[in-house]
Amino acid sequence: MTDKKINAKYTVEGRVWINSENFAFTGQGKIELIEKIKVLGSLRKAASEMKMSYRQAWQNIDKMNKLSEKPLVILKRGGKDGGIAEVTEFAENVILAYKNLQTAFDIFIKEQTKKLNI
Amino acid sequence: MTDKKINAKYTVEGRVWINSENFAFTGQGKIELIEKIKVLGSLRKAASEMKMSYRQAWQNIDKMNKLSEKPLVILKRGGKDGGIAEVTEFAENVILAYKNLQTAFDIFIKEQTKKLNI
Numbered sequence: 001m002t003d004k005k006i007n008a009k010y011t012v013e014g015r016v017w018i019n020s021e022n023f024a025f026t027g028q029g030k031i032e033l034i035e036k037i038k039v040l041g042s043l044r045k046a047a048s049e050m051k052m053s054y055r056q057a058w059q060n061i062d063k064m065n066k067l068s069e070k071p072l073v074i075l076k077r078g079g080k081d082g083g084i085a086e087v088t089e090f091a092e093n094v095i096l097a098y099k100n101l102q103t104a105f106d107i108f109i110k111e112q113t114k115k116l117n118i
Numbered sequence: 119m120t121d122k123k124i125n126a127k128y129t130v131e132g133r134v135w136i137n138s139e140n141f142a143f144t145g146q147g148k149i150e151l152i153e154k155i156k157v158l159g160s161l162r163k164a165a166s167e168m169k170m171s172y173r174q175a176w177q178n179i180d181k182m183n184k185l186s187e188k189p190l191v192i193l194k195r196g197g198k199d200g201g202i203a204e205v206t207e208f209a210e211n212v213i214l215a216y217k218n219l220q221t222a223f224d225i226f227i228k229e230q231t232k233k234l235n236i
Contacts, residue, residue: 010138010215012219016131018128018130018131019130069127090236093236104233105132109134118211118212
């Protein structure tokens with residue numbers, strides 16, 4: 001039995017994502033955008049915090065909704081910020097799945113880095 | 119206890135690599151080139167099988183050798199094919215580490231796809 005030490009010279013790196021029949025939920029950015037919409041209840045405020053234009057954020061959400069089997073964010077006109085944005089239960093499930101995957105992947109990366117024997 | 123089935127609608131995908139202080143062993147292509155050099159003993163033959171020009175293969179190997187702490191392939195002048203190429207033990211360790219990592223990652227991807235609950 002020997003202690004496994006992190007080999008500082010070589011590390012395992014990588015990335016993971018969820019792919020659906022229709023599209024990939026690409027990128028941490030879209031997940032963050034949805035999370036900010038959930039907290040702020042407004043696409044405009046969420047876009048502003050993400051340093052995106054409203055138009056860019058709207059297009060991102062619209063594209064995700066259209067490509068997805070169920071909508072991720074429901075956009076409604078009206079309200080003091082020019083529109084209310086509601087994150088669906090489906091979107092919350094997707095975000096949870098992403099977080100669980102990322103946690104598992106972080107552990108995998110650490111384990112594999114320890115196992116490197118170069 | 120329930121049987122977990124593969125959810126065909128959503129799959130986990132991703133990629134992993136080994137990063138060193140100096141450089142990333144990027145891409146399956148370079149690993150394949152080294153493996154072919156090992157089998158064929160010749161950079162020219164290996165390049166030909168990879169559908170690369172000799173020059174391109176040489177530059178790849180030269181760059182990897184220079185960036186690496188120890189050479190991966192030793193190129194010697196002479197021999198009937200205009201040069202003998204020897205894969206070092208260090209390179210073999212790198213290749214083995216890559217194969218082990220890829221095997222573990224394939225298992226990880228399958229497990230995570232089964233766990234998806236969207």
